[in-house]
Structures are given as C-alpha cells and as structure tokens.
Amino acid sequence: MDDKKNIILAVLLTAAILFGWPYLSNYFFPTANPPATKIEGGKQVPVARPDADPAADSPAAIRDRALVLRESPRIPIRTPKLTGSINLKGARIDDIVLPTYKETIAKDSPDVRLYSPSGTQDAYFAGFGWQGEGLRAPDRNTLWTAQGSVLTPTSPVTLSWNNGAGQLFEIRLSVDDNYMITAAQKVSNTGAGTVGVKPYAYISRTGIPKDPDTWTIHVGPMGVFNGAANYDVNYKDLDKGPSVQSFQSKGGWIGFTDKYWLSALVPAADADFAGQFRKGAGTQYQADVALGSTMVAPGKAVTQTQRLFVGAKEVKTLEAYQDAGVPLFDRAIDWGWFYWFEKPIFGLLHWLFEHIGNFGVAIICLTFVVRAIMFPIAQRQFSSMAAMRALQPKMKALQEKHKDDKQQLQLKMMELYKQEKVNPLAGCLPVFIQIPIFFALYKVLMLTIEMRHQPFVLWIKDLSAPDPLHILNLFGLLDFTPPAFLGIGVLALLLGISMYFQFKLNPTQMDPMQQQIMGIMPWMMMFIMAPFAAGLLVYWITNNCLSMAQQWWLYRKHPVPAAAVPAK
Structure with missing residues (x-):
C-alpha cells in the first residue's frame, strides 16, 4: 500500500513540475533568447525576426522611416560602432544604427537599429535643450545651423541658433x-539684460521593448543616483501611476536599459541634477x-556639458567608462545579488574565449577549471559516497531486520554511520557550491552581449538560445514546433542520459520513495532544462x-564488498 502511495506521489510531483515549471520559470528564471535557427525540411535555416528591429520599415510602421529621414536636413554620424544622423530640426539624435551587431545570424541580416525618428514605428531618440527665464529658448521645431559636415571621432559638429x-x-557634439x-x-x-538658462537633456521612446522585464533581468527605466543603482521603476509602474517619478542626485546617470542595449544620459560627475521618468500619451516614455x-x-557666456551613451552593453566598454568617471556604469547589466561572483565567472570565460x-569550447574549459578547483571537496564527497556504497550490505541487513519498525531502523542506521565514521550528508556540499556557479553562468549567458549569437559546433549556432533540434518533430522533418516544455533537443537528451548514469553510480537510497524520485529526476531535469540556453x-x-x-576512479579504490548469503 505504501509503495502505491509513493508511486502516486511521485507521478503527481512529476506532473506538477513539468506543467507548473514553465509558468514559474517565465518570471523567476526566463529561459534563453529566441531561437536563432530552425530546422525546415531537415535543413537548418536562420530565424527571420523582423519584429527585432524596433523601427522596421513595414506596413505596421506609422510612416516609412526612409521618408521621415528625408524630410529634414541631417548631419551624418560615422564611427566604428555607430552610424546614423542628427536631425537639425529640433537638434535631435534620432537615427542610430549599430553596424557591428546584426538582428539575426543570417548573412543578409540588417544591422541592429537603436534610434528611430518621431513618426516611425517605436520611435526612439534623444535631444538637448534649455529652459529659460526672460528669453526665447529653442524648441522641437527649431531649425539649427551646423558647422561641420559629418560627426566622427576626429571631427566634432557644432549646432547653433540665434x-x-x-x-x-550652441551645442558642440x-x-x-x-x-x-x-x-x-x-x-x-549679447542682449541688454541678464537671462537665466537651465540646460536639460532627454531620451524619448515609444513602445515597450520585446525583451521581458523579469525577476532576474531588469528591462526598462534605470539610473544611478547618489552612488546607488536603481532598478525599481518599471514601465508598468509608470502606467499605473504616478506618471512621473523624480530623483535628485549629485553625479550619476539615467536612461532606459534593454537586455543588450542601453540609452543613458550622463551629467558631469560633480553636477547636481534632477532626473525624471515620465509617462506620456499612449506608450510613450521619457527619461530626462x-x-x-x-x-x-550681458556679454557673458556659460557652457555646461552632458553626455549621451547609446549602444551595446559590452562589459569591457562599460567598465572603461566607469573607470573614466561614470559611476556604477557596469550596473547597466543587471548582475543581481551575485555580482561579486558573476563578474569573475564572466571574466574567466571571456578570457578563455579570447x-x-x-x-x-571555452565553456567546456571553464567546467574543467571549476572541477579542478573543487577537486578536494569532490574527493571528500565521493569518498563518503564510496563508503556509503561499501556499507550497502550492512544497511540492507538492517533494513531487513527492522523492516517493521522504522524508528528502530533509523536509530540503528545512525549507529552504523557513527561506527563506520560515515556522514550521509557529506555529498550535499558540492551540490550547494555548484548552485552559485550554475546561476552565474546562467546570468552570463542571458545578459552579456558577448554571448549573443556565439556558435559552438554543428547545429549549435547560438549558445545563448535553446537547442533548435527537437526530437518530437524528428529534428524538423515534421512541420510543427513542440511547446517549450516538450521541446526536447539533443542536448537536453544528453543531459538526461548523463544524469541517469551519474545517479546510477550513487548509493541506493534506503527510502523507496527517495529512490523513485532519484530514478525520475534525470528525465524531469531533461524537460525542465530543454528551453534553457x-x-x-x-x-x-x-x-x-x-x-x-x-566517481568511477574513486569507486575503483573503494569496491563494494559482496553481500553475505543469509543462512536458511
């Protein structure tokens, strides 16, 4: 009867995990990036993602972007990592493309577009201006005059308006x-009276990013105020109200962070500023x-300097700006609680990749390094497990002798462990140590742009995305895509098999229920881990x-003794 109850409980637990896990993981542990490839007719092809372009020239666009870009005079931007243009109407930076990053892994994939002008799909732009006391200040309709034909690292451009x-x-860019x-x-x-001027800068975006804002990855408004990173404001917060959230700070920065991209305003390090997140009409949001x-x-001039970061959240680039005086700029990546541990893991992994x-291969080498560091601890774990295996005959004898008295069986087992100097919990320590390492690698794969679109071998074209080969559709030969929790790929199957054989090496559990759970655990993990990177x-x-x-090497040193044949 107890065995039947154990089996029923095991089945119910398995079903709860398989069907409930996708809902919990979407918020607490979002899975990998959207697949970079798919299998069609047995062939691997890149996944077309036109929605990844926040300002695609598509029928859904409010207006065609190419037409909008031609409507006003512009100054080109040309740098190794940025291309685009400055709109002389309103002095807006509203056309930014990242030529070193592609939307997909396809050879003809378009470059990632970050900024797009007002009037286009999901407009996103930045600008600088003044509020005034006793003067006429420029506005969004002001047409500026440019001194300079192109903005490059060696040729600044000055915009002026009288x-x-x-x-x-004047705005010298x-x-x-x-x-x-x-x-x-x-x-x-040059007028006859004194005037008051108050410089400002803003970033405006329409629409919410495709990347979700989750418990482990912040996407949305963000800033550093008074030496502390603030991830507390979300788009939903601004939607629900209050529609304006304000911060006073000396030094810091404010802006919008996406999973891989950042747009941020950076005042001077010693400047006192007022930062705000605002909700506009519809899905329009602003950081200023x-x-x-x-x-x-009269006869005087004043100059105040601000900066605008618009680009990819490359770890080394952010660290370089932080070293140059931008406070906590590397926190634009939401490392979370294990920041102190995740950064070294990323640093080692990136060094191996270089x-x-x-x-x-760098991930495999990282695994070897971690195992080498943990070798002494693992040795104690496996020594304890080997000792437990050696005690199997005595434990089975006790179990047979006291099968009707579980309390007495537990007491005798404790006496046996004490007599043989075996700690049954010694094998748990390496598992707990592995948890922060595993979570750190999870965050590195999920957050760092350095992992985006990185291939491995054969069909693995993006290590930050799930395995595209699904067993249930015969590796793409059948024309359907299994749901996430049934999308078992080759890597997930290998994971289940390797865990099964690893558990087979472990000592047999005395509790039948525990043994049953251990028996199904590899296959449960196969389903749970399938959607991950x-x-x-x-x-x-x-x-x-x-x-x-x-384990195999150590068990050879501690073979299990043959069980004694009981007398009739």
Whole structure:
C-alpha cells in the first residue's frame, strides 16, 4: 500500500513540475533568447525576426522611416560602432544604427537599429535643450545651423541658433570610438539684460521593448543616483501611476536599459541634477535630466556639458567608462545579488574565449577549471559516497531486520554511520557550491552581449538560445514546433542520459520513495532544462561527465564488498 502511495506521489510531483515549471520559470528564471535557427525540411535555416528591429520599415510602421529621414536636413554620424544622423530640426539624435551587431545570424541580416525618428514605428531618440527665464529658448521645431559636415571621432559638429533677441545657443557634439556622445551646451548673451538658462537633456521612446522585464533581468527605466543603482521603476509602474517619478542626485546617470542595449544620459560627475521618468500619451516614455539654473549677464557666456551613451552593453566598454568617471556604469547589466561572483565567472570565460576562439569550447574549459578547483571537496564527497556504497550490505541487513519498525531502523542506521565514521550528508556540499556557479553562468549567458549569437559546433549556432533540434518533430522533418516544455533537443537528451548514469553510480537510497524520485529526476531535469540556453546545457553535460569519471576512479579504490548469503 505504501509503495502505491509513493508511486502516486511521485507521478503527481512529476506532473506538477513539468506543467507548473514553465509558468514559474517565465518570471523567476526566463529561459534563453529566441531561437536563432530552425530546422525546415531537415535543413537548418536562420530565424527571420523582423519584429527585432524596433523601427522596421513595414506596413505596421506609422510612416516609412526612409521618408521621415528625408524630410529634414541631417548631419551624418560615422564611427566604428555607430552610424546614423542628427536631425537639425529640433537638434535631435534620432537615427542610430549599430553596424557591428546584426538582428539575426543570417548573412543578409540588417544591422541592429537603436534610434528611430518621431513618426516611425517605436520611435526612439534623444535631444538637448534649455529652459529659460526672460528669453526665447529653442524648441522641437527649431531649425539649427551646423558647422561641420559629418560627426566622427576626429571631427566634432557644432549646432547653433540665434533667437534674434541677443542670445546665441550652441551645442558642440563630439563622439568617441565607442558609444558615447558628448554635448557641450553653450549660451552667449549679447542682449541688454541678464537671462537665466537651465540646460536639460532627454531620451524619448515609444513602445515597450520585446525583451521581458523579469525577476532576474531588469528591462526598462534605470539610473544611478547618489552612488546607488536603481532598478525599481518599471514601465508598468509608470502606467499605473504616478506618471512621473523624480530623483535628485549629485553625479550619476539615467536612461532606459534593454537586455543588450542601453540609452543613458550622463551629467558631469560633480553636477547636481534632477532626473525624471515620465509617462506620456499612449506608450510613450521619457527619461530626462535638468541641471541647475545659471544667470548669464550681458556679454557673458556659460557652457555646461552632458553626455549621451547609446549602444551595446559590452562589459569591457562599460567598465572603461566607469573607470573614466561614470559611476556604477557596469550596473547597466543587471548582475543581481551575485555580482561579486558573476563578474569573475564572466571574466574567466571571456578570457578563455579570447585565447580559444570558440565560446562552446571555452565553456567546456571553464567546467574543467571549476572541477579542478573543487577537486578536494569532490574527493571528500565521493569518498563518503564510496563508503556509503561499501556499507550497502550492512544497511540492507538492517533494513531487513527492522523492516517493521522504522524508528528502530533509523536509530540503528545512525549507529552504523557513527561506527563506520560515515556522514550521509557529506555529498550535499558540492551540490550547494555548484548552485552559485550554475546561476552565474546562467546570468552570463542571458545578459552579456558577448554571448549573443556565439556558435559552438554543428547545429549549435547560438549558445545563448535553446537547442533548435527537437526530437518530437524528428529534428524538423515534421512541420510543427513542440511547446517549450516538450521541446526536447539533443542536448537536453544528453543531459538526461548523463544524469541517469551519474545517479546510477550513487548509493541506493534506503527510502523507496527517495529512490523513485532519484530514478525520475534525470528525465524531469531533461524537460525542465530543454528551453534553457544551449551553453548552459553544455556546461551541465560536461560537469556530469567529469563527475562520473571522478566517481568511477574513486569507486575503483573503494569496491563494494559482496553481500553475505543469509543462512536458511
């Protein structure tokens, strides 16, 4: 009767995990990026993702982007990592493309577009301006004059506008080799009276990013205020109200973070500023910075500098800006609680990649390094497990002798463990140590753009996406895509098999229920891990194989004695 109950409980537990896990994991542990490839007719082809372009020229666009770009005079932007243009109407930076990143892994894939002008699908742009006291300030309809024909790292551009009342406004734009644009805002007063000027900058975007905002990955409004990173504001918060959330800070930055991209305003390190997140009409959101007001006497001029970061969240690039004075800029990547541990894991993995040239092989080498560091602890674990295996005959004898008295059986088992100096819980420590390592690698695969679209071997074209080969549709020969929790790929199957053989090496559990759970655990994990990034499965499979090799080697030193034949 107890065995039947155990079987029923095991079946119910398995069903709850298989069907309930997808709902929990979507929020707490979002799975991998959308698949980079799919199998059609037995052939692997890139996945077309036109929705990945936030301003695609499609029928869904409000207006054709190419037409909008031609409607106003523009100054081109040309750097190694940025291309696009500056709109002279309103002095807006509203056309930014990242030529070093593609939307998909297809050879003809378009470059990633980050900014797009107002009037197009999911408009996204930034600008600089002034509020004034006793003067006529430029606005979004102001047509600026440009000094300079193209903005490059070696050729800045100055935008100027005279209000006709004695004030000349200038924005000198310069850009570095990466993603930082510097704007020096100057006001010259040639009028008869003193005027007050208050510089500001803003980032405006329409639409919510395709990447979800989850418990482990923040996507949305973000900033660093008074030396602390703030991930507390979400698009939903602004939708529900209040529609304006304000922050006062000395130094820091404010903007919008996506999974891989960042747009942020960076005032001077010693500047006191007011930062705000605002909700506009529909799905329009804005982040802005307002500096303090300055009085400009006749014949005087004042210049205040702000910066705009618009680009990819490359770890080393963010760290370089942070070293140059942008506070906590590497926190634009939501490393989370294990920041202190995830950064070294990423650093080691990226160093291995730079020397090997393949991130999949680098993950395998990282697994070897982790196992080597943990070798002494694993030795104690496996020694304890080997001792437990050696005690199997005595444990079975006790189980047979006290099968009708579970309390007495537990007491005798404890006495046996004490007598033989065996700790049945000694094998748990390496498992707990592996948890932060596994989670750190999960975050690295999910968050860092360095892992995006990185191939391994054969059909694995993107280690940050799930395995595209699904067994249930015969590896693409059948024209249907299994649901996520049934999308068992080759790597997930290898994971289940490796876990099965690893558990077979473990000592037999005395409790039948525990033994049944251990028997189905590999196949449950196969379903649970199938939607996760392929790189994570590569790490786990490699770790299982190394564990089995270490167990096998140690068990040869501690063979299980043959059980005594009971007397009739």
